[in-house]
Amino acid sequence: MLKSTRIAFAGAVMAGTMAIGAAQAQDDLTVGLAVANLQADFFNQIKQSVEKEGDKLGVEIITVDAGGDSARQVSQIQDLITRDVDAIIYIPAGATAASVPVKAAREAGIPVVAVDRNPPDAPGDTFIATDSVAAAETLGNWVCKQTGGKGRLAEIQGQIGTTPQIDRDEGFDKALANCAGIERVAQQASNMWMQDEGFNIAQAMIQRDPGITVFWGQADALALGAAQAAKVGNLGDVIVVGFDGDVAGLEAVKSGTLDATMTQQTQLMGRMALASAIKLANGEEVPAEQLQEATLTTADNVEPFLKEHP
Numbered sequence: 001m002l003k004s005t006r007i008a009f010a011g012a013v014m015a016g017t018m019a020i021g022a023a024q025a026q027d028d029l030t031v032g033l034a035v036a037n038l039q040a041d042f043f044n045q046i047k048q049s050v051e052k053e054g055d056k057l058g059v060e061i062i063t064v065d066a067g068g069d070s071a072r073q074v075s076q077i078q079d080l081i082t083r084d085v086d087a088i089i090y091i092p093a094g095a096t097a098a099s100v101p102v103k104a105a106r107e108a109g110i111p112v113v114a115v116d117r118n119p120p121d122a123p124g125d126t127f128i129a130t131d132s133v134a135a136a137e138t139l140g141n142w143v144c145k146q147t148g149g150k151g152r153l154a155e156i157q158g159q160i161g162t163t164p165q166i167d168r169d170e171g172f173d174k175a176l177a178n179c180a181g182i183e184r185v186a187q188q189a190s191n192m193w194m195q196d197e198g199f200n201i202a203q204a205m206i207q208r209d210p211g212i213t214v215f216w217g218q219a220d221a222l223a224l225g226a227a228q229a230a231k232v233g234n235l236g237d238v239i240v241v242g243f244d245g246d247v248a249g250l251e252a253v254k255s256g257t258l259d260a261t262m263t264q265q266t267q268l269m270g271r272m273a274l275a276s277a278i279k280l281a282n283g284e285e286v287p288a289e290q291l292q293e294a295t296l297t298t299a300d301n302v303e304p305f306l307k308e309h310p
Contacts, residue, residue: 030060031277032080034101036093036117037068040193040221041246042266043091045309046115049270050089059274066093068192077101081108087277090124092117095161111280113273117163126276126286128269132167132243133174135262135294139241140175142260142296143214146239149179151213154186154205156226158193158218165189168218168243185209190222198225206233215240220249220261227257245297245305253302262294265310 033050035043047063054061062080066073073093080088081104088105090112092098099122105112106122114124143153155172158165176182186205190197198217202225206212215230215238217223223242230238242249245263252258269292276286297305 028060029058029278029281030062030083030085031274031281032077032083032085032088033061033063034073034077034080034088034090035063035065036073036091037192038065039067040219041248042116042219042244042264045246045266046091046270046273049267050274053271053274057274057278059278061274068093070094070097073097074100074104078104081105081110085110086281087111087113089113089115089273089277091115092119092162094159098122111277113276113280115269115273123288125280126288126290128272128276128290129163129292130262130264130269130294131291132164132294133171135264136168136171136243137174138171138294138296139216139243139260139262140172140179143216143239143241144175144179144182146259147182147214150181151183151239152209152211153182153184153214153216154202154209154212154226155184155188156198156201156215156217156222157187157189158222159191160189164243165218172216182214185212193219193221195221195225195228198222199229200225202226202229203233206230206235210235213238217242220244220246220252220258223258223261224248224252227252243294245294245309247306247309250297250302250306253297253299254306256299260296260298263297263305263310264294265292267309268292 051061064076070093099119102112102122112124114127116129118127188201215226217226220242223240227240239259242261249261279286
């Protein structure tokens with residue numbers, strides 16, 4: 001059973017798959033925001049959006065950062081439960097133990113909004129994310145077109161077992177299935193989606209196969225690391241693509257360091273997450289899944305995203 005209502009909430013329909021928007025919060029509504037790793041711009045964008053919307057609505061936001069440590073996150077969410085928050089916005093720090101916080105919150109009667117990653121064996125009451133399957137397929141199709149359907153692909157995956165890694169693999173593989181001339185010659189996962197990992201992984205790939213012509217990093221940070229490794233290794237004419245639309249990634253697209261990325265609607269997802277948390281705390285229903293589109297971003301259309309992130 002959900003906790004007793006403490007607010008009055010009036011929503012207005014806006015972009016996305018649910019009604020969110022103008023809202024009036026009252027009394028002492030408190031929402032916990034458990035973030036995977038604030039070193040990543042993607043998660044910072046969501047944090048900023050949730051906190052800004054919380055200020056606007058008069059909702060107290062308690063933010064905790066797991067720093068990529070699943071065990072720490074379990075402890076942090078247990079603390080949020082002890083503090084009797086009305087809802088939790090949850091971005092799992094990884095696949096390991098990701099279901100534990102959801103189960104603990106559910107036992108305490110606290111609704112959970114999962115963002116970006118959703119534990120398959122204990123999903124949140126609603127899941128808000130980019131449709132990474134469709135977005136990665138769009139990116140893969142673009143790569144196929146740019147290469148003329150030929151090339152040697154090296155792929156740097158995200159953290160194995162997380163929703164984005166699984167979905168981005170699936171989407172890109174769909175594109176490659178229709179582009180038989182691109183051969184995947186290397187594939188390796190990162191542990192933290194970080195740029196230094198991307199560099200080290202890509203450098204080792206280049207040493208094994210200096211004929212690589214395409215790098216696909218499942219996050220902008222990984223792609224940036226790969227671009228750096230390609231430059232150091234004098235790889236020559238190589239296409240490097242990422243995913244996220246982080247500020248650093250967008251700037252790299254503008255400068256030509258990255259050829260393309262998929263820009264996610266992080267600000268929108270933050271607002272949707274808080275709106276969903278409020279609705280759930282108020283005993284209202286929300287869709288089980290709320291997937292958003294990402295935009296294929298190249299030098300031709302990057303400028304507006306640098307001025308204002310969606």
